[in-house]
Amino acid sequence: MSEIFDTDVIVIGAGLAGVTAARELGTRGVDTIVLEARDRLGGRLFTEKRLGKYLELGGNWMHWTQPHVWAEVTRYGLEADRLARAEETFWFANGEVCKGDLPGFMQLIDPGMEALVGNAGKLLPRPDLVADSEDFKEADQLTLQQALDALELSDDERQANEAAWVGHCNGPLDQVGYSAALRWTAATSGAWKVMHEASSVYRLKEGNDQLVKSIAGDIKGEIRLNTPVTKIEHDAEGVSVTVEGGETLRARKAILTAPLNILHELDIAPELSEVKREASQTGTASQGVKLWMRVKGPIKPFFAYSTKDHPLSVVRTEFVGEEDAVLVSFGADASRIDVTSIEDAQKALSVWRDDIEILELAAHDWNEDQYAKETWLINRPLAYSQSQAELQRPEGNLHLASGDIANLWAGFFDGAIESGLRVAREVSEQL
Ligand SMILES: Cc1cc2nc3c(=O)[nH]c(=O)nc-3n(C[C@H](O)[C@H](O)[C@H](O)COP(=O)(O)OP(=O)(O)OC[C@H]3O[C@@H](n4cnc5c(N)ncnc54)[C@H](O)[C@@H]3O)c2cc1C
Structure with missing residues (x-):
């Protein structure tokens, strides 16, 4: 008897990597549910009207030499401005x-x-x-x-x-x-x-949250804010994801987009590989x-x-x-x-x-934000050589995407989008 799933893919986190992955899966006919702990989209992209301006409390600048993010600027007709x-x-x-x-x-x-x-x-x-x-x-x-x-x-x-x-x-x-x-x-x-x-130098005139809102606007499935994931259990058939309050959702696959520094704190069974856990425990140099x-x-x-x-x-x-x-x-x-x-x-x-x-x-x-515990990815010595390839490797049906593990502009918006695109393609191909 075939198993009943709540959706095809659960995406954990609605930062740029998560929303990009969910949008891409939707365009490939794959159903998604996005679960985000915060009360807003964007994660480390965080625009707020402060000091009389649209201030970027998180990620700030982007550029046309960053191919993944600039494709989105063009796609959505966003206006960039310089300092x-x-x-x-x-x-x-x-x-x-x-x-x-x-x-x-x-x-x-x-x-x-x-x-x-x-x-x-x-x-x-x-x-x-x-x-x-x-x-x-x-x-x-x-x-x-x-x-x-x-x-x-x-x-x-x-x-x-x-x-x-x-x-x-x-x-x-x-x-x-x-x-x-x-x-x-x-x-x-x-x-x-x-x-x-x-x-x-360059940022979006009306605030960088225009970027994440534009991408999220093209997501076909549900996005649940205020929904921290507390447990992830994966097996050969699928992934069960439990959220605060106790509800458990089941999908064929899940994409986890939490920042590197908090990966080891998550309750995941079977646990992440030793290299992944160590990379997270040692932490980035970004402080x-x-x-x-x-x-x-x-x-x-x-x-x-x-x-x-x-x-x-x-x-x-x-x-x-x-x-x-x-x-x-x-x-x-x-x-x-x-x-x-x-x-x-x-x-x-x-x-x-x-x-x-x-x-x-x-x-x-x-650094104290429980859903980040780092600013932008900066590796310590040897961290890249020892863990980059392994961090990109899925654990069965649990896949990882994040700007922290991107190739080209890791630690940037561009890297988050790159990673979301890559993992969405891999996931949909496997499904
Ligand atoms: C101060 C600062 C300055 C920066 N400056 C720049 C810059 O100028 N240019 C640039 O390109 N980049 C910059 N960055 C980096 C850029 O913001 C990030 O690389 C990018 O936004 C990361 O996206 P992500 O989706 O990989 O991760 P995140 O944005 O961290 O998204 C992960 C999401 O997962 C959610 N989450 C975590 N745990 C759980 C859980 N248990 N359950 C459910 N959801 C969970 C988080 O709340 C978050 O929304 C900066 C970052 C910071 C903090």
Whole structure:
């Protein structure tokens, strides 16, 4: 007698990976139910009207060199907009604050960038595939700090490069894998300035949630918000998924899109493979802070870089008005600053500028968020070589999709969409 299922595929999580997978399955005639723990779509894509703007408390920037996300921008006719162009740039040299322009700062970091990631295209000629060359594995043993320390740079160049990489990697550089820098740059075929622009300039004018809402709008099946999954049991015939409150749903397959750092906390039977559990337990290097500040205007648009050790290594204007401006800032370690304290933020800002008055702050604590426990994926040394292929491998009828385990732009919206597309195809082919 054939078994009765509630649906063909249960998708756990309505972040970009989950909604993309559900939409794709629907277009292939596969029925889905999406179960999302939060009261909203988007996961780590989180737009909120704060400080008078559509603020991105999670993922922020996207670019046409990111093929999966940009296809969605085109498909849905979404309007991208850029941040205010910096008129001034501040950085540290000889222990003093220097003032110049952005091209001047880019020139300062160029030798370090070229020496560090100029070989990215050679080490990762096909960043869209899982890399397994011996040269890449060797590089993957290093932390980003070790790779930087091995370069012959002046103190000023080193400090400036370190601050720029904190902005990208959102974790202490002695925990970040060198592979993160190589993978990001390989995604733009070795052009580090393009990588820099791709990861920090363009966002959606009306808020990035337009992206996730557009994709979700094309999902044919049900999406249940406020529905945390508490147990997943899989066998040769299908997957049973129990949600808070006790209801159990049964499907032929399930796609789990939870962030890497919380995979090991989920009650899954039979349990995930040892490599998967260890990768999750060890956790990513992503533990930084993203803090928004509304400040008194008028001010000129600016960029500022300090050092890897400051609570905020990078600060810049994102929106500039007559009366006020909104700044966005990043630091390597969220525990170095209280994001609710204007006093703390003012102190951090004063390393460059004591002429700016902070009026209001906004942030989301991703490291303590029980459905994330990380910001954006940044691997530790060797994590990629040891677990990337295995994390993409399904466990019977339980499949994994996530921006954290994508190939090309892992840790980005693009990677989440890539992963959702790939897994939806694999699942529908198997069904
Ligand atoms: C501060 C910050 C800044 C970033 N900046 C950028 C950027 O500038 N550009 C860029 O491209 N990317 C950026 N990112 C990364 C980007 O947001 C993510 O890579 C992408 O959104 C991940 O999508 P996902 O679907 O893989 O995971 P998620 O968005 O985390 O989705 C997973 C979903 O699963 C749900 N879930 C978890 N557990 C359960 C459960 N038990 N039951 C049911 N549901 C569950 C979660 O609530 C969540 O909705 C940033 C992220 C952060 C946090």
